[in-house]
Amino acid sequence: MDWLFFTEVLVGGLLAGVMYSLVALGFVLIYKASGVFNFAQGAMVLFAALTFVSIQAMGVPFWLTFFITLVIMVALGLAIERVVLRPMVNQPPISLFMATIGLAFFLEGLAQMLWGADVHGLNLGFNDEPFDVGGVFISSFDVFAAAICAVLVGSLALFFNKTRLGRALRAVADDHQAAMSVGIPLKQIWAIVWGVAGFVALVCGLLWGSRLGVQFALTLVVLKALPVLILGGFTSVPGAIIGGLIIGAGEKLAEVYLGPILSGGIENWFPYVLALLFLLVRPEGLFGEKHIERV
Template sequence: MGFFLETLIGGLMVGMLYSLVALGFVLIFKASGVFNFAQGAMVLFAALAMARFSEWLPQWLNIESQLVANVLAGLCAAALMVIVAWMVERFVLGKLVNQEGITLLMATLGIAYLMDGTGQLLFGSATYKIDVGMPKDPLFVLDGVFPGGLLINQEDLAAAGVAALLVAVLSLFFQKTGTGRALRAVADDHQAAQSIGIPLSRIWVIVWSIAGAVALVAAIIWGSKLGVQYSISLVAFKAFPVVILGGLTSVPGAIIGGLIIGAGEKLSEIYIGPLLGGGIENWFAYVLALGFLLVRPQGLFGDRIIDRV
């Protein structure tokens, strides 16, 4: 029982990390109706910016405190993501207003490759580290219940707390603020939103900036855990099944979907993998997502789309 719970908790913690990336997909789709294939590139770009600024700023400003350097690096990286958001709206999305969804989808693919190349040009292509002081020592709990207790990764636990806080803040933002309601109106119909005076360009800058901030948080956590390398952008592929399960329009659904994927792939690898020769962890999420597409395309918490003729 103890081993099962350790595996389950480990899977849930990994699932929270998937959810952080999936949040970016949900935010942009919820507010603009665009499936953003550039989200993985945004995570990589933010991670590179954070890692390199934390190296450069102490040299440029003679900062001795690493904590101060990390805070300034985070602010600089966040500002850079806002600049990226403005450029995406100014030079790409602003030129494609009221175009077909496939056109916007292909535009995000172009943005992804551009950000990958620009990140390598500006920050280099080596492997870098991000150290923001997150606890890395294992934590043993429930010693009196299970022999030796349960082993929990404190870094994953901190990431889970950050993801839960982000979900709470973003849910309140979309439901309780005028800007959040405007974002949802833009997603429903670009032309109708413009006709009632909602500035489409400002809305898109806001949502891409928020998605960039979420990408930065995910980048810091993944960079602290794995180091900053170009394989980080591949994490986005695991976020695809997450948003399919949770629903493309649901912020809480991104978290629930991540938990299901994380726990499912870990448990299936341990208990079903030996029967199938191993490797199930690599494809479990995609098979599960395919099954959901067949029976519930909108996901667990997504909005059901009804077309009346």
């Protein structure tokens, strides 16, 4: 086996996995606070990326464009919480899930109505030139993107575990009624989480849009977070990190070493097969909480 080539593929997969972790984090934030699986997260990523490139095309400087788009995405998250989630409190989970599916189609249509449906390139001002580390060639953009994702994921992990607001959010995730009984403002916590989810969607949109172009396919990339969540657990920030690394490395290695044997395009379906096998062994994920029901 060519160990240098193996290492190159593995490192590339791990760096892509960090970006998957950031995508999965958007789902974890919402699910952890409200128990809602936000199917509209992919549409939020597309909306953020399309808004950014459209504003930047007007000649607005990069950082001002980023700030304007950030304000729009935070406002969008707050509006979703107020208009969609809050009126449906205490409804069955399937009703909330169906609401987010409808929201996804609405956001996709709204984004294309406002900014058009053309494919756009997105330049973050960073040249993707591979560099050599001991004979292993690594994409400089992948390192840059992984560093951004790692800082953001790490910051949010510290926020959840070390700050008062983060502990309040964890309390809300454990038991809504108990959290309210000790004075935790449930609606404010939900609003903050949806606002942060809007920010995460913006960062995801910029990084994945720069790699793939700003197009409808961005909504499909976000679905790659599903295997990550199954492996790591739907309520765990560390689980999103570990799950992303496993999926990122696994799909790249499978594509290179199993692709020629099985068929092309194994990278597209291998993560889902891996997640399906994992469900048979540990349905709650590596860091998920076991639910014991007594009858």
